[in-house]
Amino acid sequence: MTMRSPLVHPAKPRPGDKVAVLSPSFAAPAVAPAVHEQALRRLVEVTGLVPVEFPTTRKLGASPRERAADFNAALADREIRAVLASIGGEDQIRVVPYLDVGLLRADPKPFLGYSDNTNILNWFWTHGVAGFYGGSTQVHLGPGPRVDPEHLASLTAALLDGGALEVTEPGESEDFGRDWQDPRALQEFGEREATEPWVWTGPPRVITGRTWGGCLEVIDWLALAGRLPANDDLVGAVLLLETSEELPSEALVRRWVRALGERGALAAVAGVLVARPPTSALGAPRRSASERARWRAAQRDAVLEEVSAYNPEAVVCVGPPFGHTRPQWILPYGGEVTLDGVNRRVTAAYG
Numbered sequence: 001m002t003m004r005s006p007l008v009h010p011a012k013p014r015p016g017d018k019v020a021v022l023s024p025s026f027a028a029p030a031v032a033p034a035v036h037e038q039a040l041r042r043l044v045e046v047t048g049l050v051p052v053e054f055p056t057t058r059k060l061g062a063s064p065r066e067r068a069a070d071f072n073a074a075l076a077d078r079e080i081r082a083v084l085a086s087i088g089g090e091d092q093i094r095v096v097p098y099l100d101v102g103l104l105r106a107d108p109k110p111f112l113g114y115s116d117n118t119n120i121l122n123w124f125w126t127h128g129v130a131g132f133y134g135g136s137t138q139v140h141l142g143p144g145p146r147v148d149p150e151h152l153a154s155l156t157a158a159l160l161d162g163g164a165l166e167v168t169e170p171g172e173s174e175d176f177g178r179d180w181q182d183p184r185a186l187q188e189f190g191e192r193e194a195t196e197p198w199v200w201t202g203p204p205r206v207i208t209g210r211t212w213g214g215c216l217e218v219i220d221w222l223a224l225a226g227r228l229p230a231n232d233d234l235v236g237a238v239l240l241l242e243t244s245e246e247l248p249s250e251a252l253v254r255r256w257v258r259a260l261g262e263r264g265a266l267a268a269v270a271g272v273l274v275a276r277p278p279t280s281a282l283g284a285p286r287r288s289a290s291e292r293a294r295w296r297a298a299q300r301d302a303v304l305e306e307v308s309a310y311n312p313e314a315v316v317c318v319g320p321p322f323g324h325t326r327p328q329w330i331l332p333y334g335g336e337v338t339l340d341g342v343n344r345r346v347t348a349a350y351g
Contacts, residue, residue, distance in 0.1 A: 009351040010108040013081035015048025020074035025089025025116040028138040032180030039142030068098030075103035088115030118214030130334030148327035157350035167346040170327040175278040198319030207270040213240035234268040242275035242323030250298035261310035271315040271339040275323030315341040
């Protein structure tokens with residue numbers, strides 16, 4: 001596949017259709033079934049789609065082969081019209097070798113996920129099928145008093161309506177919600193704070209490209225496994241970058257982005273979109289507001305400096321919430337995103 005080869009954009013389900021809710025990484029529904037069940041109810045309420053679980057959706061310790069079997073079964077089932085990940089994890093790289101590309105190509109379906117699901121999204125992309133970066137039933141549908149409006153707008157666009165949406169700033173953000181074992185997790189958000197303006201660099205021009213990228217930690221694994229796309233396939237693309245709740249340091253982020261530069265990926269792309277990074281993790285001491293601001297600024301500056309060194313013509317925007325913070329925008333993965341460096345706007349096309 002080359003950048004000139006169009007990706008397949010799977011047909012969208014209709015209200016009443018069945019969609020698979022799978023755990024191709026960590027089976028979070030087994031740990032917090034009340035949050036999972038509220039997520040399934042809300043999915044029905046906001047989309048009219050019918051969620052279907054598979055054997056490993058709630059099975060802790062399922063092997064990579066078992067999880068892949070469920071994913072393949074969802075691809076093979078003609079009644080299943082989309083696949084949603086319950087959450088990410090850390091070993092999905094071991095699931096991908098068991099996935100069946102013949103099933104993917106025979107009946108392409110929208111797949112929604114982020115974080116460790118970068119592995120499967122990259123597998124889709126490599127085999128010519130677009131997906132969506134974002135969405136986690138366990139994180140963005142189940143907890144709290146409601147589904148955030150930004151997430152809901154992009155979820156329904158990805159699954160049902162298509163069209164183009166401007167990606168806007170919610171004005172508030174949380175790194176994580178309440179512990180899922182706390183009954184208040186079903187009714188309350190986590191601790192939210194006001195957000196900062198997005199930062200733009202590069203020439204004041206408008207670029208549109210199909211997206212690739214994901215969680216930087218996973219991109220590093222994909223590189224070691226030899227699963228990154230060729231640079232020629234990234235010419236004119238918009239690179240999506242974000243970091244996880246493992247909170248990699250500014251130095252590590254800089255090295256990852258620099259390595260993408262040395263590979264030639266940064267020179268190939270037309271633009272880079274970097275998500276607001278989390279600065280704290282559940283169970284760890286929470287940094288002060290000033291420390292959190294410095295953490296975000298250090299990561300931002302590291303990315304901007306490295307991208308500028310390898311591609312000063314790239315349009316770069318840092319700050320949109322499409323990664324590990326909430327509210328979260330779901331973005332096309334292999335679909336088109338427009339970075340308007342003149343008016344400083346981000347627009348996503350949902351097919």
